[in-house]
Amino acid sequence: KRKKKAINNNSSCYDHEINALLETMPLARSVSSNDIPALESIIQSSLTTTSSKNIGHVQILTLEQTVGEAFTGGRSTPVFEIKCQVTTKAGIVKERLFIVKLIFMPTTAKEGGVDSSLCQKRESYAVERRFYEFIAPELRRVLAIPKLLASDHNGSQALPIACWLMTSLRVLYPSHPHVLDANSHMLYALNWLAQFHAYSWKTTTTSDWRKHLWERGGFWNKKKKNDDGKLKSSWLNTCKWLSKNHPTYVTANTKSLATRLSALSEALSDFMLTQSKSSWSTMIHGDYKAANLFFKHRQEGNDINDDDERAAAAAIDFQYTGAGVPAEDVSYLLFPDAYINYWDEENSLLQYYYSTLMDCLMMSNKGGPSSLPWKA
Known part of the structure; x- marks a missing residue:
């Protein structure tokens, strides 16, 4: 009572x-x-x-x-x-x-x-x-x-x-697909992301943008109630779905992934926090996925040129924007959950992001392939 x-x-x-x-x-x-x-x-x-x-x-x-x-x-x-x-x-x-x-x-x-x-x-x-x-x-x-x-x-x-x-972005960017096409939407989204990351590249840990945002950006970097328990139960359900739809992906290692991630989580979190304060850090969106992206309609039979491609995507929802490592945004875009993935296109999409980022950095005199080689 x-x-x-x-x-x-x-x-x-x-x-x-x-x-x-x-x-x-x-x-x-x-x-x-x-x-x-x-x-x-x-x-x-x-x-x-x-x-x-x-x-x-x-x-x-x-x-x-x-x-x-x-x-x-x-x-x-x-x-x-x-x-x-x-x-x-x-x-x-x-x-x-x-x-x-x-x-x-x-x-x-x-x-x-x-x-x-x-x-x-x-x-x-x-x-x-x-x-x-x-x-x-x-x-x-x-x-x-x-x-x-x-x-x-x-x-x-x-x-x-x-x-x-x-x-509202819907007038100029009316397209809001649930799944991003690897040959169009993904390229436009990665282009937007490369420009976004280049903006705060090589800024110091005392830069003005950091005081307004999360010290450690990213939706998945925020502690949730009973994270470990939810991780294990959610992954169990995911494995059941994979077993039914993609049985070749399910192995003993696959099934134990949640347990291994849970054991690593604290050390990995500490490591990434350190990285978010290093010279490799930049501003990350923190929740970069299809739900937060809008696109211009592509005209049938017309290719989008470089200038159009740079302005073909728009983004919203910056609740979890803050300091982080650019790869966090890229990996979340490519693999937001177990139902959407770009395994077959992963390498080409990563190379596209890298080349676009290098173009942006060179245009702003912040670096280029010689200081940030692809294989590094």
Whole structure:
């Protein structure tokens, strides 16, 4: 009974905290209550602030919440998609798409202390918000990334509500495949990634970008509850699936992989943390997979040239962006789970990434094949 009463008290305190916080968050309040006039005013004000055009009027045509798409065994975070008719003071009318990311997170309080995994989740959204404010503006000169238009508070605090308004990538990058084609999507994704990694290549451990992001980037580098137990049970289910669909892949070594990884995890984590602070480290996306990538449509019968290829992909979701080793992003893109892999194309895709990275580094005088040979 005492435990139940404590849980109810925590819930009551949390509800009060959320309601009080919403009163100080006009964007979150207008979206959650479907207050269209207030939301139109916020969008108009943000466009006036962030654009050189004089905005005369904003009319919301639709406001819809996505259900979250199923990718690689999970589901992406639902967002609000807003279609607007924007009229400038010169009378030019244009339809625009915007995204509002609004997340309500549970209380971090639990019996006997604080839930560290929920604290980590709150911080992940604060990291993403800081990425959009402090890192993305310069990156957007060469890479397709959403533009931050407005957010409640300064957006950089780890609060139980996170909310911000961004441009949508879907107009210019409408293609959002679940599986990436090795001869097109994968090349465009690796091209984006090489440019992203080259941006922070050879920066020091005191570089400004590091203070805004995770000290150790990557979704899989964040401690999850009962990681070891989940790893073993998940891998057991994966082996069952492999036995049914690809029995030649299942051996005694395959089955024992989870146990061996569990034994190595702490030492490997320490090693990679050291590497993330070395001269080989750079900024990594941290969750670079199909669910977070959008592409331009390829016209039938037309090849995409080098310039088009550099701008054919766009990326979202920077919750786990931080310091790391570039190979982490590349390996996760190629092998996001046991159901998608590029074994047959692995070597050619790695060579493509390497050559693109070398081009980017040479263009910015940060190195090249002589200092970073392929076989090294």
